Amino acid sequence: MSGEFVSADRSRLFAARPGMMGLLAGLVIVAAAVGAYSGSMGGPFIFDDADAIQQNLVIRKLWPSLPSLLWHGGSTVEGRPVVTLTLAINYAVFSENVWGYHAVNLLIHALAGLLLFGIIRRTLLLPGMNGRFSAPAAWLIALFAGLIWTVHPLCTSAVTYIVQRCESLMGMFYLLTLYCVIRASASSWPASRGAWGVLGVLACMIGMGCKEVMATAPVVVLAYDRIFLAGSFRELFRRRWPLYAGLAASWGALVLVLLPSGMHGGAGSYGRGTTTPEYALTQFGVIAHYIRLAFWPSPLCLDYNWPTAAGFWQIGPQAAIVLGLLGLTIFGLFKFPKWAFCGVWFFCILSVTSSFIKLSENIFEHRMYLPLAAIVSLVVIGGYAGISKLANRPALPRWTTTASLSAWIVLCLFFAAMLAAAAWRRNTDYRSELSIWQDTINKRPNNYRAWTNLSLIIKEHGDDKEAIAAADRAISLKSDFPGSYVARGVILQEIGRADDALADFESALKIEPKNYKALLGRGTILVNRGQYAAALEDLSQAIAIRPTVSAAYTNRAKAYCNLGQYKAAIADFATAFNMGDDSYQARILRAACFIRVNEPGKALADCNRAIKFQPYLPEAYCKRGDVFMRLGSYRNAAADFSAAIRMQPRDPPAYLYLSGALEAMGLPEQAAAALRQAISIAPDFPDAHFNMGNLYHKAGAHEQAVVEFTQAIKFRENYADAYHNRAASLHSLGRDAEAKEDLQSCRKYGGTPNRQLESMIESALKGGNARPAPTSGPASTPAPAS
Numbered sequence: 001m002s003g004e005f006v007s008a009d010r011s012r013l014f015a016a017r018p019g020m021m022g023l024l025a026g027l028v029i030v031a032a033a034v035g036a037y038s039g040s041m042g043g044p045f046i047f048d049d050a051d052a053i054q055q056n057l058v059i060r061k062l063w064p065s066l067p068s069l070l071w072h073g074g075s076t077v078e079g080r081p082v083v084t085l086t087l088a089i090n091y092a093v094f095s096e097n098v099w100g101y102h103a104v105n106l107l108i109h110a111l112a113g114l115l116l117f118g119i120i121r122r123t124l125l126l127p128g129m130n131g132r133f134s135a136p137a138a139w140l141i142a143l144f145a146g147l148i149w150t151v152h153p154l155c156t157s158a159v160t161y162i163v164q165r166c167e168s169l170m171g172m173f174y175l176l177t178l179y180c181v182i183r184a185s186a187s188s189w190p191a192s193r194g195a196w197g198v199l200g201v202l203a204c205m206i207g208m209g210c211k212e213v214m215a216t217a218p219v220v221v222l223a224y225d226r227i228f229l230a231g232s233f234r235e236l237f238r239r240r241w242p243l244y245a246g247l248a249a250s251w252g253a254l255v256l257v258l259l260p261s262g263m264h265g266g267a268g269s270y271g272r273g274t275t276t277p278e279y280a281l282t283q284f285g286v287i288a289h290y291i292r293l294a295f296w297p298s299p300l301c302l303d304y305n306w307p308t309a310a311g312f313w314q315i316g317p318q319a320a321i322v323l324g325l326l327g328l329t330i331f332g333l334f335k336f337p338k339w340a341f342c343g344v345w346f347f348c349i350l351s352v353t354s355s356f357i358k359l360s361e362n363i364f365e366h367r368m369y370l371p372l373a374a375i376v377s378l379v380v381i382g383g384y385a386g387i388s389k390l391a392n393r394p395a396l397p398r399w400t401t402t403a404s405l406s407a408w409i410v411l412c413l414f415f416a417a418m419l420a421a422a423a424w425r426r427n428t429d430y431r432s433e434l435s436i437w438q439d440t441i442n443k444r445p446n447n448y449r450a451w452t453n454l455s456l457i458i459k460e461h462g463d464d465k466e467a468i469a470a471a472d473r474a475i476s477l478k479s480d481f482p483g484s485y486v487a488r489g490v491i492l493q494e495i496g497r498a499d500d501a502l503a504d505f506e507s508a509l510k511i512e513p514k515n516y517k518a519l520l521g522r523g524t525i526l527v528n529r530g531q532y533a534a535a536l537e538d539l540s541q542a543i544a545i546r547p548t549v550s551a552a553y554t555n556r557a558k559a560y561c562n563l564g565q566y567k568a569a570i571a572d573f574a575t576a577f578n579m580g581d582d583s584y585q586a587r588i589l590r591a592a593c594f595i596r597v598n599e600p601g602k603a604l605a606d607c608n609r610a611i612k613f614q615p616y617l618p619e620a621y622c623k624r625g626d627v628f629m630r631l632g633s634y635r636n637a638a639a640d641f642s643a644a645i646r647m648q649p650r651d652p653p654a655y656l657y658l659s660g661a662l663e664a665m666g667l668p669e670q671a672a673a674a675l676r677q678a679i680s681i682a683p684d685f686p687d688a689h690f691n692m693g694n695l696y697h698k699a700g701a702h703e704q705a706v707v708e709f710t711q712a713i714k715f716r717e718n719y720a721d722a723y724h725n726r727a728a729s730l731h732s733l734g735r736d737a738e739a740k741e742d743l744q745s746c747r748k749y750g751g752t753p754n755r756q757l758e759s760m761i762e763s764a765l766k767g768g769n770a771r772p773a774p775t776s777g778p779a780s781t782p783a784p785a786s
């Protein structure tokens with residue numbers, strides 16, 4: 001940066017202490033950031049936020065284990081443990097209150113803006129700048145560069161889109177690394193130099209745990225050191241070799257977190273089938289677009305569906321621009337290295353996402369978060385330099401200096417205000433999921449993924465017809481995108497069109513056999529249809545692919561329960577509950593499983609939890625009554641069954657269960673009254689007739705018992721227990737031939753006749769007079785249905 005800058009003795013715009021001026025600049029930058037982003041604080045979780053935050057088991061615990069931090073299946077924060085930790089802290093403090101996440105993102109961005117201010121101000125005052133900037137001039141230039149970058153709407157994707165904290169947090173540590181190196185080089189105390197150096201290495205290592213782009217930080221710091229601080233590489237390494245050894249070691253930290261998860265490419269699948277050369281070719285157009293947005297940030301788009309370039313002829317002009325700027329940077333390194341550093345910064349940082357390293361998405365605006373700082377700094381400093389050079393021409397009067405610099409200040413303030421207003425307007429697009437996806441479609445009408453996401457949002461707003469139409473539109477745009485079939489399948493499933501939903505899930509699985517959402521959808525339908533073995537296979541595959549989706553565990557637990565694998569069902573319910581998928585329906589189902597494995601105490605706890613969730617649910621009281629029956633607490637059981645009846649007076653099973661409790665309490669008349677009420681509501685209720693027959697049999701009213709058992713058999717032909725107990729009543733009446741036929745029917749339908757009763761009937765038929773005890777059948781009251 002050579003002599004066109006105004007010298008220190010010619011700049012008298014400010015005369016204040018550096019500390020106070022730094023504080024003032026910081027307040028301005030923070031206030032501007034808050035103003036530009038104030039409209040986004042209530043914006044919902046969108047897009048990958050669901051996977052990284054709402055469905056992320058790892059962040060449910062503030063101090064997860066190291067393996068959990070290093071690997072989290074399938075989400076944007078996989079292999080980014082520092083981001084995961086910040087989300088865990090967010091969750092511990094705010095749960096899913098979205099405001100807290102936005103506040104942390106804004107704080108990170110504001111700190112990054114302050115660091116950029118500090119880097120530019122200290123760079124302009126370095127000895128290598130030969131005193132070309134006064135302290136006030138450096139303060140002013142750094143303030144406007146930091147301010148404009150902070151409020152630039154191109155940063156909104158990295159700040160307002162919550163999960164892109166990966167980008168902004170990495171950016172903050174990237175800037176902190178460079179800032180620490182600058183402070184270390186300027187310090188005259190060895191202890192201070194060492195402290196700043198250690199802090200710089202630590203910042204670099206932490207940044208490696210935020211995003212892979214941080215890998216370029218040691219290279220950029222080295223370039224900065226050689227250009228601005230050291231006279232040669234030999235001097236650089238002689239004076240600061242421990243620093244660069246530490247920065248190089250930070251690459252090891254990156255390898256550590258990448259080994260389990262691999263390189264990130266985003267959450268989508270636009271890049272499926274794109275070759276590495278095609279991706280690299282496409283990036284010429286992408287980088288040119290980034291540069292245009294830096295100067296004219298409109299239109300901004302969450303999800304571009306940027307087409308892959310088929311040949312060089314498609315991106316010729318853009319390639320010429322990008323290659324020209326790259327060539328200018330290389331040339332500048334030899335002739336004007338201080339200016340060229342902005343190009344080094346820009347191209348090095350973008351090299352991870354916009355080069356030969358193929359990612360699954362061609363473009364995302366948040367990738368320009370740090371590269372934008374180079375463009376803004378170059379324009380602000382270049383504008384100051386140009387105006388200063390013109391104002392200092394000998395032929396012009398002295399007042400032109402003040403006027404020219406005043407004009408530069410006005411221009412910077414104007415652009416900062418315009419950009420802040422544009423950022424505020426852009427943030428309003430994030431006010432709801434519906435608005436951001438509608439905005440995306442308005443700008444990219446053929447974006448099939450945007451239509452897919454919009455269909456699900458429309459469904460949430462209750463418009464089933466429009467939701468299906470949006471999913472149809474997505475499929476028409478790209479028939480081999482599995483996500484669109486899954487979305488339509490989910491919508492169809494929720495509105496009761498299970499056959500159509502199943503067809504869509506199967507279409508998705510033909511395209512992508514390991515699509516966990518399609519496996520989950522198909523498995524859920526199979527559970528509802530009673531095809532438990534097939535459902536178990538689908539749901540187990542879904543869990544193997546994505547072990548953090550609670551619905552898969554809940555539905556697999558239902559399958560296990562119906563297959564009689566109660567302990568496996570209990571384990572899956574526990575996992576789902578730990579994920580936060582805790583509902584009264586699931587608690588009741590798990591209570592039924594606990595009953596089956598003879599753990600009534602745990603079943604009681606689940607019933608109590610279900611009733612706490614839903615105090616007016618008759619089913620929960622019936623299930624708890626069943627548990628009390630098994631615990632021998634008949635009075636409590638009767639109270640729960642009575643409560644269920646009060647909530648749902650015309651529920652025949654509740655009266656049936658109440659009769660069992662009353663009978664166990666020694667109140668047969670009240671038990672009979674409850675059964676009569678059940679029969680009056682549902683005359684074809686076989687269990688009520690069966691239990692009434694048992695009561696009559698015990699009371700010695702065998703004729704009436706036979707009538708009730710006959711009614712039970714009438715409404716359930718294969719009722720083995722009814723045949724058995726009717727045989728006992730017939731024997732008591734001396735009708736042993738009929739009784740023998742009933743015992744044969746009992747055996748035919750899977751029952752096991754009482755040997756004593758069978759012997760008595762045979763003896764009576766042979767001329768004996770033996771008569772059975774009043775009861776000889778199974779338990780009189782069936783348990784509430786599971």
